[in-house]
Amino acid sequence: MTNRQRTSSPRRDGVTTIADVARMAGVSEATVSRAMRDFPQVRPVLRERVLAAAAELNYVADSNASRLASGKTRTIGVIAPQLTTWYVSQMSAGLEDVLHAAGNDLLVSALSTPARRQDLREGRARFRQRVDALVLVDVFVGRDWTPPPSEPPVIVVGEKLDSGYSLGIDDELGGFLATRHLLDLGHRRIGLVAGGAPESDFSPVSEFRTAGAARALRSYDLEPATIQNGLFTIEGGRAAASAILDMSAATRPTAIFSFSDEMAFGALHAIRERGLAVPGDISIVGFDDHTVSESVGLSTVRQPVRELGRRAAQRALLASSDEPFGNDHELLPIELIVRSSTASLHSI
Amino acid sequence: MTNRQRTSSPRRDGVTTIADVARMAGVSEATVSRAMRDFPQVRPVLRERVLAAAAELNYVADSNASRLASGKTRTIGVIAPQLTTWYVSQMSAGLEDVLHAAGNDLLVSALSTPARRQDLREGRARFRQRVDALVLVDVFVGRDWTPPPSEPPVIVVGEKLDSGYSLGIDDELGGFLATRHLLDLGHRRIGLVAGGAPESDFSPVSEFRTAGAARALRSYDLEPATIQNGLFTIEGGRAAASAILDMSAATRPTAIFSFSDEMAFGALHAIRERGLAVPGDISIVGFDDHTVSESVGLSTVRQPVRELGRRAAQRALLASSDEPFGNDHELLPIELIVRSSTASLHSI
DNA sequence: TTGTAGGCGTTATCAT
DNA sequence: ATGATAACGCCTACAA
Numbered sequence: 149m150t151n152r153q154r155t156s157s158p159r160r161d162g163v164t165t166i167a168d169v170a171r172m173a174g175v176s177e178a179t180v181s182r183a184m185r186d187f188p189q190v191r192p193v194l195r196e197r198v199l200a201a202a203a204e205l206n207y208v209a210d211s212n213a214s215r216l217a218s219g220k221t222r223t224i225g226v227i228a229p230q231l232t233t234w235y236v237s238q239m240s241a242g243l244e245d246v247l248h249a250a251g252n253d254l255l256v257s258a259l260s261t262p263a264r265r266q267d268l269r270e271g272r273a274r275f276r277q278r279v280d281a282l283v284l285v286d287v288f289v290g291r292d293w294t295p296p297p298s299e300p301p302v303i304v305v306g307e308k309l310d311s312g313y314s315l316g317i318d319d320e321l322g323g324f325l326a327t328r329h330l331l332d333l334g335h336r337r338i339g340l341v342a343g344g345a346p347e348s349d350f351s352p353v354s355e356f357r358t359a360g361a362a363r364a365l366r367s368y369d370l371e372p373a374t375i376q377n378g379l380f381t382i383e384g385g386r387a388a389a390s391a392i393l394d395m396s397a398a399t400r401p402t403a404i405f406s407f408s409d410e411m412a413f414g415a416l417h418a419i420r421e422r423g424l425a426v427p428g429d430i431s432i433v434g435f436d437d438h439t440v441s442e443s444v445g446l447s448t449v450r451q452p453v454r455e456l457g458r459r460a461a462q463r464a465l466l467a468s469s470d471e472p473f474g475n476d477h478e479l480l481p482i483e484l485i486v487r488s489s490t491a492s493l494h495s496i
Numbered sequence: 497m498t499n500r501q502r503t504s505s506p507r508r509d510g511v512t513t514i515a516d517v518a519r520m521a522g523v524s525e526a527t528v529s530r531a532m533r534d535f536p537q538v539r540p541v542l543r544e545r546v547l548a549a550a551a552e553l554n555y556v557a558d559s560n561a562s563r564l565a566s567g568k569t570r571t572i573g574v575i576a577p578q579l580t581t582w583y584v585s586q587m588s589a590g591l592e593d594v595l596h597a598a599g600n601d602l603l604v605s606a607l608s609t610p611a612r613r614q615d616l617r618e619g620r621a622r623f624r625q626r627v628d629a630l631v632l633v634d635v636f637v638g639r640d641w642t643p644p645p646s647e648p649p650v651i652v653v654g655e656k657l658d659s660g661y662s663l664g665i666d667d668e669l670g671g672f673l674a675t676r677h678l679l680d681l682g683h684r685r686i687g688l689v690a691g692g693a694p695e696s697d698f699s700p701v702s703e704f705r706t707a708g709a710a711r712a713l714r715s716y717d718l719e720p721a722t723i724q725n726g727l728f729t730i731e732g733g734r735a736a737a738s739a740i741l742d743m744s745a746a747t748r749p750t751a752i753f754s755f756s757d758e759m760a761f762g763a764l765h766a767i768r769e770r771g772l773a774v775p776g777d778i779s780i781v782g783f784d785d786h787t788v789s790e791s792v793g794l795s796t797v798r799q800p801v802r803e804l805g806r807r808a809a810q811r812a813l814l815a816s817s818d819e820p821f822g823n824d825h826e827l828l829p830i831e832l833i834v835r836s837s838t839a840s841l842h843s844i
Numbered sequence: 845t846t847g848t849a850g851g852c853g854t855t856a857t858c859a860t
Numbered sequence: 861a862t863g864a865t866a867a868c869g870c871c872t873a874c875a876a
Contacts, residue, residue: 163625165869176847181871189845211626212563213869216852221560223603231592232787232802237585244579244606253626254604255571258592277511278559278601382787410788417791439580439730440758440788443765454580513853524863529855537861561853564868848875853868860863 164205173201184209224464225255225275225300227268228285229345233380234410234438235453239285239305242457243464250465255279259287276300280468283460288351301467303460307352308477313463315456315478319353322449323360323405325484326433329447330403331364334493335431337373338365339401341388341411343380350377357407357435373401378411385411389418402493403431409438409448416444416489427491437485445488452480512553520549532557572812573603573623573648575616576633577693581728582758582786583801587633587653590805591812598813603627607635624648628816631808636699649815651808655700656825661811663804663826667701670797671708671753673832674781677795678751679712682841683779685721686713687749689736689759691728698725705755705783721749726759733759737766750841751779757786757796764792764837775839785833793836800828 170177175194183190183198190198201207215221224247228236240256247254257274268274268289275282276299285305292310295302304314330338340361344350350358358375365371374395376388385406392401406412412434419426426432434441437450459478518525523542531538531546538546549555563569572595576584588604595602605622616622616637623630624647633653640658643650652662678686688709692698698706706723713719722743724736733754740749754760760782767774774780782789785798807826 166871167869177870178848178872179846182846185871191845194846208624210564210869212560212569213852214871215560216558216564216854217869217871219852219871231589232585234585237580237582237588240585240604241579241606244604248605253623256588256592256602256604257596258589275601276556382791386791413788413791420793440761443730443734443761444792445765445768515853525854526856526864527862530862533855539861542862558853561868562855564870565853565855567855567868846876848873850871850873852871855866855868857866858864860861 163210164207166207166209168205169198169201169207172205173197181209220468221278221280222251223253223255223279224281224283224461224468225257225279226283226285227257227259227274227287229259229287231256231258235408235436236285238453239457239460242454242459243283243461244457245454246458246461246465250461252280252465281464283464286351286353291352301464303463303467305456305460311475313467313476313478315459315463315480317451317456317482318479319356320360320363322435322451322482323357323362323407324364325360325482326357326405326435326449327361327364329433329484329486329490330405330431331368333403333431333490335401335403336368336370336493337399337401337403338370339392339404340372340375341378341385341392341404341406341415342375343378343384343407343411345379351380354407361405373399378406378408378414380408380411382410382414382417385414386418387414389415393418393422393424401430403433403490406432406434409434409436409441409446412446412448412489413438413440413444416446426489431490431493433490441485442487447487447490448485450483450485452482456480511558512555514555514557516553517546517549517555520553521545529557568816569626569628570599571601571603571627572629572631572809572816573605573627574631574633575605575607575622575635577607577635579604579606583756583784584633586801587805587808590802590807591631591809592805593802594806594809594813598809600628600813629812631812634699634701639700649812651811651815653804653808659823661815661824661826663807663811663828665799665804665830666827667704668708668711670783670799670830671705671710671755672712673708673830674705674753674783674797675709675712677781677832677834677838678753678779679716681751681779681838683749683751684716684718684841685747685749685751686718687740687752688720688723689726689733689740689752689754689763690723691726691732691755691759693727702755709753721747726754726756726762728756728759730758730762730765733762734766735762737763741766741770741772749778751781751838754780754782757782757784757789757794760794760796760837761786761788761792764794774837779838779841781838789833790835795835795838796833798831798833800830804828 166177166180170180180198183195244254279300281301283303288307294311306316308314342350342354344354376391378384378388406415412432434446434448437448441448514525514528518528528546531543592602627648629649631651636655654664656662690698690702692702724739726732726736754763782794782796785796789796
């Protein structure tokens with residue numbers, strides 16, 4: 149006997165369900181479901197009636213229920229080491245730009261410890277089964293990594309993957325451009341402020357920028373005067389610059405290439421603290437084109453971070469659909485921006 | 497006849513369900529559910545067996561299903577006008593700090609248009625039925641606003657609500673402190689760079705900071721020399737400062753109080769573009785203590801943004817539980833930080 | 845074009 | 861302490 153006559157009022161306080169709308173519109177739940185999702189086959193009359201009823205009742209589909217039933221979450225997750233860096237916040241904004249337009253949500257998480265990174269590698273990711281795709285920003289999984297099959301598709305930003313989808317910029321080229329700029333200005337002793345987690349080695353990003361710098365220097369038969377780890381933080385940049393400024397006058401660089409603008413801000417601080425002038429006493433070029441860089445006149449290599457976020461989102465959306473998942477590494481263009489923090493060595 | 501014998505293999509590719517674990521551990525689904533959630537009543541032996549099976553099968557509960565069944569999403573949403581500001585990214589980091597520790601997720605969204613703000617006011621919020629609580633950052637709903645009953649509980653950051661829970665800082669005091677600092681240095685013509693959306697009036701934040709500035713000025717029988725809208729962006733700050741610098745020498749302020757550090761960065765740029773020096777020709781004090789402010793020597797009023805985020809998260813968690821929802825406005829301390837962008841008028 | 849009804853995977857209620 | 865089993869609210873074959 150199937151007369152389990154549904155209690156007509158929703159159990160939970162005042163939340164209207166699809167059944168309420170169906171009743172009010174005088175159609176079946178299926179029709180409501182279809183009408184709400186703009187399925188073409190519903191007759192305009194009915195669609196109208198359903199929409200009106202839904203509006204009247206202030207109805208929205210319970211996303212958990214839809215997800216359970218459909219198997220799609222309409223949610224993309226983003227994971228980054230820290231949420232406070234300029235880079236990550238630009239990236240998130242770019243992601244949100246397109247995800248929101250596509251009716252998807254953005255779930256964010258910081259990946260603080262290396263242990264958690266390990267989890268990720270092994271398929272115990274944070275957002276497992278909660279997202280249709282995962283965007284990894286500056287979480288360096290290793291280029292040979294392949295997401296476990298139990299995981300949602302992954303888009304990696306900032307590292308080139310052998311297989312799978314990744315995107316970023318040409319870091320080697322960026323390192324080359326920044327360094328050549330300094331060489332063109334006559335600098336021959338150039339210090340590098342690289343970045344990476346304290347326990348780990350440098351990040352792949354740093355590796356490539358360093359390689360690019362080395363390539364530029366090689367044409368003059370030179371090597372970096374020093375390489376410091378600035379941890380990609382302002383404070384780290386300051387410490388790194390301090391160490392550089394502590395070098396003896398004979399070996400101290402006349403120019404610094406900082407692998408992020410934020411580290412360059414810290415370096416500028418250290419330099420000024422010592423009463424030195426930029427670019428009078430020392431030149432400095434950054435990387436990113438941080439929103440503040442123009443204001444402080446920092447020469448830098450601009451990368452289109454927000455656009456990177458948008459592309460990543462588009463790719464994530466694609467990956468979350470049934471589309472066959474492409475395998476490639478997309479590169480966005482970068483550009484050297486010369487401002488007032490770099491000057492000819494001879495003009496000093 | 498109820499012999500709808502469950503197909504024993506999961507329908508979707510390779511995803512293990514609670515049934516798989518139950519079978520492997522030789523217990524019921526209910527026990528698996530309880531063991532996984534650390535319910536006290538499960539015998540240690542069984543718990544072990546379940547956990548082992550779960551680990552073996554790499555099982556994690558499908559969150560949509562749990563949510564549907566339990567009615568709790570274990571997710572908090574945050575909505576802000578833009579995601580790229582320093583303030584919002586600090587806030588998000590603070591939220592994530594505590595949410596993650598509590599096993600909750602963070603859903604983020606930008607609230608770009610005023611229309612959407614209207615939606616929010618009327619209970620058509622973006623994350624309706626997707627989150628256990630909503631944190632509104634700098635989304636000014638009006639102090640008399642009360643969330644519609646159909647909505648999740650709301651925590652408002654940056655605006656004091658008559659009823660409901662809100663938190664922030666004493667903006668009036670902040671405005672007072674910054675302005676008194678300039679007055680103490682001998683400045684008498686002080687320009688304000690306020691903020692607010694282009695179409696709307698100033699934000700409540702700006703209102704209060706302006707009021708604080710006015711109070712400080714009043715003790716000298718003064719008024720602001722000018723008030724410009726810098727839109728809380730770097731570029732807006734630059735434009736606002738330009739407008740101020742265009743004033744005739746007789747009326748041009750000798751000091752600027754910018755309602756955010758980011759606008760101050762833009763202002764610094766505008767000032768230096770004209771070949772003017774800070775603080776030699778003009779003093780400037782900001783608001784926030786942006787991460788970069790120390791590097792550029794900007795005097796400012798520090799507010800503990802990340803901590804604000806943490807508190808908001810704690811409150812959101814509380815609100816999402818069954819706890820009765822407190823009604824108050826929590827204020828966090830602020831502090832004037834004097835650096836090198838402000839100097840005595842007479843030392844010029 | 846619309847309705848019927850059987851899942852989706854988990855939690856919660858009730859027995860035992 | 862454990863096990864059945866009915867929700868939870870929606871979607872999607874399939875039938876009409």
